[in-house]
Amino acid sequence: MIRIKSRNTLTRLIALVALVLAIGLVAIQPARMQDGSDAQSRITYLVEEAYVPNQVIVALMPNFDIATVAAMYGLNPVPISQTGAVPPSYLMQIADGSTVEQKVAQLSADTLRIDFAEPNFRLSAPEAARPTWSVGDSYSPVAAGRKASNGQWARGVIRLDEAHQVTRGTAMVNGQPTPVVVAVLDTGIDFNHPAFAGRLVPGYDFIGQDNDPSEEGNPQIGPFGHGTHVAGIIAMVAPEAKIMPLRVLNVQGRTDAFIVARAVEYAVAHGAHVINLSLSTSNETGVIHDAFYDFLEGQEELDGGNLPLNGAVAVVAAGNTGTTAYQYPAAIAFLEPNRIGREVIPVAASNSSDVLSIFSSRGPWVFVMAPGERIISPAPYNRYANWSGTSMAAPIVAGEAALVRAVNPLAEAKDIQDHIFARTVNIPGQIRRVDVMLAVSNPIPLDTDRALPVKSRR
Known part of the structure; x- marks a missing residue:
């Protein structure tokens, strides 16, 4: 219809x-x-x-x-x-x-x-104008980086190791193990990095308009490695989930609204259950609004016999403005809570003291915060590196959403958003901080009699 x-x-x-x-x-x-x-x-x-x-x-x-x-x-x-x-x-x-x-x-x-x-x-990656990871700390060889990543502070705060005793990102559907798919709309990915071995599904390059969404550029340009780092965080949180790399940011870390809208459409059409968008703009844009509206809420059918297409959750970085000013598309969740906002999770960044990062966007339109400072994750050239920003906090929540989806394969996207928010830690004076163990150890009640709601734009 x-x-x-x-x-x-x-x-x-x-x-x-x-x-x-x-x-x-x-x-x-x-x-x-x-x-x-x-x-x-x-x-x-x-x-x-x-x-x-x-x-x-x-x-x-x-x-x-x-x-x-x-x-x-x-x-x-x-x-x-x-x-x-x-x-x-x-x-x-x-x-x-x-x-x-x-x-x-x-x-x-x-x-x-x-x-x-x-x-x-x-739109741009919030960290596009920042010094790259190569200017700061990096870890080489891979073994040293992997050890540093596995021991970093963020894992303990969100109780990731305990959560992995419950699930690592594989759902059981009709008795068959089925991985959750997370689309990463970013600068691309370093396909040769060992952190992604066996963890990728085919993606697309919306900048080069081809089927090779590899990282492009060099370490002297701000956002180089941004997508690899973001994807690596998702792989850390949900190690058995599959990652769909979609290159939407150019070598300067910039894109446009139409590319993002098409990438959201592509992600859902190709089986993504979670979409990570570590990008933002101060301008509300109708085309992304409509892409979220038309494609995030799913239908009662199976994705090729795998996970039900009960919608995709969009996890969006809140931005690094350090203010309460709306950033899009993250603010859609607050401005349209009863429509497309139910499938969108805006994420702020927190530090190791469980305090909102000074650079992070904030305000009532930001629902949760997650670790976003000095996050160690894969970087190009077989390295691991530190990077800070809401772009690093968002994939932690995207990985969490993948784990929640694995435990609750029949849940609708809006239920996953509600569930993640309800299973957060209340820190006085702060935005609620995610707790992955709390989210995966409490199943979402399944209402088998509930029909999909009739959507109305206004």
Whole structure:
């Protein structure tokens, strides 16, 4: 059945006004370094760089076609790309010389034909402007790194070794062992690292548009190794889960909203049960909103006879702003709690004192915190390395979600989110901190009579 999409008009107009007011201004996004100091080296972006130039994202109201709209509004008649949602969103090239702001304003004014129009906003890894692991501590050879990783502080705080006595990420379905699949939307992965031997399923490179999502770049560029490090944390927490590497961040650690939306769609279509997104933007984006809406909540059917497609959980880094300012897509969980927010877990970073990290984003929109400082995990060139950030905290929770899914293979995605939040540790004055052992040792009650809810966008 076709689901009619209708984004809130007031929200769309408010976003449009904010966009127009920003024209010509310089946007400086404050952040904090790993040591908590103000970010002197934080990259400062002009507003023009906050989104991809000469592109707009358009979603249509029912019964209108993109070719007609493109002809009316000076767009290239052939979409650059489109999502698989029903109805889809289109990535369009501006063909008449208008600015992105002008084109978004023109399209948004046509409420008869246009569901929503927005720039193709850029996102980045929160640590993209940080010194790389190669500047700090790294461990070589692999044996030394593995020993350091196995003995690091984060494991004890979340009671990981005890949790592994319950599950390591393999579910039993119809009497058959079936691994949980975790998609990692990041800079790619070092396929040759021994930490990933036997732990990978095929992925995709949305930057290079090929089937090889390997890390690219070099250690002198900030985000190099980010995806390898993130994937390694998931492998540490859920060692029997399978990792699906999806390269969505370029060598500068940046991407755009349309790529992220397509990657979410790809992950679910190819059997991911958990999706880790260690990336963020300060701009709410409709195309990612709709990707979460259309693809995270599953259907009552089996994934090739394996785990039921009861939805995918999206675990999202809260960002490293050190403020309460919303970061997306993490904030969707708070802003839409009764719709797509039920399948999204925003994650802050904590330190070894069980205190919120000074660099971490915070506020009522951030649900849980997890260890995110000096986390030791695989890095390219057969190394292990320290890295800090909410990007390191999110995969701890993604790994936890995989373990919870393994213990509860019939649970729905929103139940997993609720369960993880309910099985956290209450630390006075802090965001609730995850406890993996607590989560896996308490099964989720299965309501066999519950039907899938009817979804409504607004």
